Amino acid sequence: MLTIKNLHVSIDDNGNGKEILRGINLNVKAGEVHAIMGPNASGKSTLAQVLAGREGYQVTAGSVRYLGQDLLAMTPEQRACEGIFLAFQYPVEIPGVSNALFLKTALNAMRKQHGLPELDAMDFLSLVRERMKRVGMDEALLSRAVNEGFSGGEKKRNEILQLTVLEPRLAILDETDSGLDIDALKLVADGVNDMRSPERSIVLVTHYQRLLDYIVPDVVHVLSQGCIVKSGDANLARELERHGYSRVETENTAKQVA
Amino acid sequence: MTTATKQLDELISREYQHGFYTQLETDTIPRGLSEDTVRLISTKKNEPEFMLEWRLKAYWHWLTMTEPKWANVHYPPIDYQNTFYYSAPKSEKEGPRSLSEIDPELLRTYEKLGIPLKEQQKLAGVAVDAVFDSVSVATTFKTKLAELGIIFCPFSEAVQKHPDLVQQYLGTVVPYTDNFFASLNSAVFSDGSFCYIPPSVRCPMELSTYFRINAKNTGQFERTLIIADENAYVSYLEGCTAPMRDENQLHAAVVELIALKGARIKYATVQNWYPGDKNGKGGIYNFVTKRGECRGDNSHISWTQVETGSAITWKYPSVILRGDNSVGEFYSVALTNHYQQADTGTKMIHIGRNTKSTVLSKGISAGHGQNSYRGLIKVLPSAENARNYTQCDSLLLGDQCGAHTFPYIEVKNHSAKVEHEASTSRIGEDQLFYCTQRGIAPEDAVSMIVNGFCKAVFQELPMEFAVEAQKLLGVSLEGSTG
């Protein structure tokens, strides 16, 4: 589904290019759940943003193929319509635009892309209501402006609601667990687990292992200083929990020196 | 009246501490203003022809102008023919060659003011040019600065020794036609400070000027010109005091700053001119034109001011952001008490690309004081990606005072982002209660809150000035606590 080869990404740092990702290689197959873990500033969020098509990052080398297409050549909306969904770490607030209008506009844009008729108001409402119930969201939030005045937990749940409504092929969840209490975390995890299917891949970007107790990944990668330094199964995450990132990083440095 | 305002009332009615008068023999030219006055000043200063010409042009232009009338500033008409335009301590006529030649009375005055003029005080690391009435009295640290190629001297000396620099830069930021008071200053200014920092030199110490109006009925018209050449850096401090007098005295200064490519100028003022007495009698009219130009790319000018004195303050330290990526800043605390009026703010003129400006203004009004913020943010069509952030907060202490906010925002480029926020409120009862409930005396609580209110501005001042500024607010508000 997703193949990343030798991806190098820089950002502009006062006129100088600062390299954030330094040769990422990643292969996500359909139906797999991958977790990308790493300490702060390791480049996790950058990777998520670049995959969604955020401006302001320069890809200096490497390639990203998604369903056989050159992902980097596509606009953010094309990527979304092709089934890529990013759950934002910090979802923006959009005053004046209701959640309902926002979701409906997005859903219909995608349906149009796939040659499906637009949903009428009734069908749309019944769909959204059902999904809201599933992620434990208050229906009143539908008429409120997108994320405006939402608590941290409500914002994250709103991201998951969008995920369940838009039904992407590849979902990237950027630190969706941060700032959630244990009940909210469970609800979010249930929402994501419901979405697991042989056709759908999920990439979880997270700092802590906690989320992975609820969404068990097939593959775990450790990202450090812009490189994937270690990959393994779900046990790797537990190992990290016990020993911290420094041990993996040290091992890696040792490897590099050797 | 609440407890807080009562406390404040007692605190703010304290006497002006710098209101002593120094008995000196002075050399003063007759009252009044005419072409002859201008010529006489120029002759006394032994100025080259270009200076006299420039002064005369300014004088003739001034004659065509009418004194401005401002909506929120009120004062009786000034009699320009009843003012002395030149007054110098007599013994200074020849110019002092070392500190030992300076009138000991004058030195004692500076000691009282706490200016580190004496040799042993040079350790403090501040080079001082002191302007007493109209003439620069002494500039310390001259030799040490000269080693780096830095010129820091009285303006009149610069005219003699560096006429090329003066001619090249004088009036290029504030032309003699600029406004009524700037024109008047251009015609009759008697002295001031001049500073030139050569390319890539970082001035190792704070440069400082101390202004003091001493003689009676004297207008003080000093002129400051600071040039930071490419990639140079300088931090400059200005302080002002005046004796207590019943009459109003006019202070119409001009400050011009020029920052070339990559240069940075920080200019800080603590203005504590005599504000007049409790009933609004006397005090200085402080009508000052201060403007800097970020002439080169990546240059940076910041103004910081703490205005606690003067009967009337009228000044808008401004920055012309001409160079690409240049930065202008304005940080201000203005306090008005009794019958003081302050109309102050800034103008940020965005011309170059990616220019940025920040404005932070804190106004405190007490007694019958009137405090206005007046600011202009102008983004010209050439200023791609200009950014401005302005915040103006006013604190009201007492129900007879006023706080006014008049921002002007003019945007002619669609890539600009300009944000203005302002708030006005009285000192928070809940804050006071919170403090007192924790056992803090109301007096201390008020001082804490006012200082906290001004903190963001004080942070921009050099350390020793920040302390002085806090003390000054203390004189007005804090009482014995420090």
Add this chain to the structure above:
Amino acid sequence: MEVQLQSWQNMKLAQVPHMLAGHAMPWVLAARRSAFERFAAHCFPTRREEEWKYTDVSIIGRRSSLAPDHIPPDPSSEAKLLAWTLASESLYLMVFVNGHYAPGLSMTDDLPAGVRMASLANILENGADLPESYFDPQHEHTIFAALNNAFATDGMVLDLSPGTVLKAPIYLLYIASGHGVAIYPRNIVVAGEDAQATVIEHYMGTLDAHNFTNAVTQISLSAHAEIEHCKLLQEGPAATHVAGIHAEQASDSHFISHSFALGGRLARNDITAQLLGKSCHCTMNGLYLLNERQHLDHHTRIDHLAPECISREYYRGILDGESHGVFNGKVVVHPGANKTDAHQANHNLLLSRQAEVDTKPQLEIFADDVKCTHGATVGQLDDDSLFYLRSRGIDAELARSVLIYGFTNDIIGRVNMPELRTRIEHLVLERLPQGDQIKELL
């Protein structure tokens, strides 16, 4: 550029009051003549005057006559088509064509007891049963108001007896047609204690009309009265328009003003409220959507003269083309107006390279126990929000439109009456690229 009247013009214009409604009443004629003298002595303001710093009104005199049409035009039936009805809601309609009441196009039946709703011209012709004070010079907030005092042709006079609650809105439609016509509407609203009403003033014009409209609306609110006033400016692209809307509020009254400005070549609205009694609420909302070479200036002023009043002001502008928007909002807290709570915000979006905006939010405070804030911004659509929408599959252009719509919604959403709100929303959406698509999604 200074506009001075030539003496022949002056003489001609000075005769106008003699031809207008009410000229037979000595006080009306005297009031009109002295108002004209005040105008002639000052004439048009210039940009040297602080209140007109950003707005040059000299084109008004160049393009149109200043003298009003004193003969009502034959009301064409087409004009009626311009009036939109508020779906499923009854309303009271008064249509004015070139400043003259057209009873044939209007619907003023079934007014409840306690309501007088009449044409100003009719009242002036039939005994002028009106307080003379409405024509006092003290109510002339700008020099154009003096000209309106002199030349007002017609308008609505609304008297609400105490306790009257008008459920259906009053809809005033002003239609301008023809070249160089000068139109002087004058409306007077007097709300007795506890009375409530919604008044809509809608200005429309034909595409090519070089008309000049100079309107004044005076609203007086007694204790506990509530008036929602909504002005829609939709005149043609060649029209010039100056208007004053002035409210005086007694204690516990509630005045809500909306100003939606979409049309006109040059327009200026002066909207003021005097909070004379304790515990008033005053809300002023405004939205200006400008394009091409439109110039629109909103001057608002709220005077807090009594304690414990609350004022809220929300103005937003979207500027495209070579348009020029001006906002000048002043809040004055007078001595003694303690416990004032005032907030004012003006936000502007610049969509094109040549668009310009000048904003001047001002606070003048002479009391200490107050809470006053204001904010102003000028900027573009937020990149993060755009990306968020695009990452959900919405193409860049539609995403921009959705965000612009969201930006306007903050103002439109403050209109209380749902049908009116929807109608305004549609008007705004018609101006947005892909607005019809958003309309369908709503």
